[in-house]
Amino acid sequence: MNNKTVYKTKQKEIILDYLKSNEDSHVTIDEVFKYLNEQGNKVGRTTVYRHMEKLADDGILRKYYIEEGIGSCYQYIGEREDCHQHFHLKCTECKELIHLKCSYLEDINNHILKDHNFKINNTKTVFYGVCENCRDKLER
Numbered sequence: 001m002n003n004k005t006v007y008k009t010k011q012k013e014i015i016l017d018y019l020k021s022n023e024d025s026h027v028t029i030d031e032v033f034k035y036l037n038e039q040g041n042k043v044g045r046t047t048v049y050r051h052m053e054k055l056a057d058d059g060i061l062r063k064y065y066i067e068e069g070i071g072s073c074y075q076y077i078g079e080r081e082d083c084h085q086h087f088h089l090k091c092t093e094c095k096e097l098i099h100l101k102c103s104y105l106e107d108i109n110n111h112i113l114k115d116h117n118f119k120i121n122n123t124k125t126v127f128y129g130v131c132e133n134c135r136d137k138l139e140r
Contacts, residue, residue, distance in 0.1 A: 014041050015051050019061065019076035026064060026073040026097045064088065064097070065124050073097065088126045093134035100127070 018032060029052060033045045052074055056063040061074045087105050089098040112118050130138070 011041075011043050011047060012051050012055075014043065015048060016055070016060075016076075019055075019074070020078075023076040023078070026075050028071060028073050064126075087122055089131070090126045090128050091131040091134055092128055093130050093138070096131055097126075098131065 014036060015032060018035060019027065029045065029049050032052065033043065033048045036043045036048070052061060053063075055061040056074060060076065060078060062077045064073050064075070087100045087102070089100050090096070091098070109120050109122075112120060
């Protein structure tokens with residue numbers, strides 16, 4: 001194995017370690033890039049992008065398309081299949097992306113598939129609104 005391959009593998013491992021430590025969060029390329037460089041790991045933004053896209057292609061990360069033109073965010077899912085089957089809520093105030101596991105929405109999803117022959121893509125399904133914390137702050 002040559003040094004270039006070892007280096008790329010090390011970069012991938014550093015990225016994976018960060019993602020695993022943030023597995024309950026959604027992260028962007030820029031957040032990963034910034035964190036790694038703040039920790040003294042000189043990894044280029046393009047390198048982070050390539051590794052994360054490959055990890056998403058391999059099914060290790062889940063890629064979410066949040067808003068047109070804004071980019072995507074990613075979540076480490078490893079072998080967890082349950083992470084493929086939920087919707088998301090996006091707070092328009094604090095920008096938090098929340099996993100929504102709701103049997104009512106699953107019923108709607110199944111209804112649309114069965115009765116309307118249309119399969120919803122959960123990775124592109126985001127409900128926008130204001131989260132409880134932000135609503136409380138706005139009401140004060």
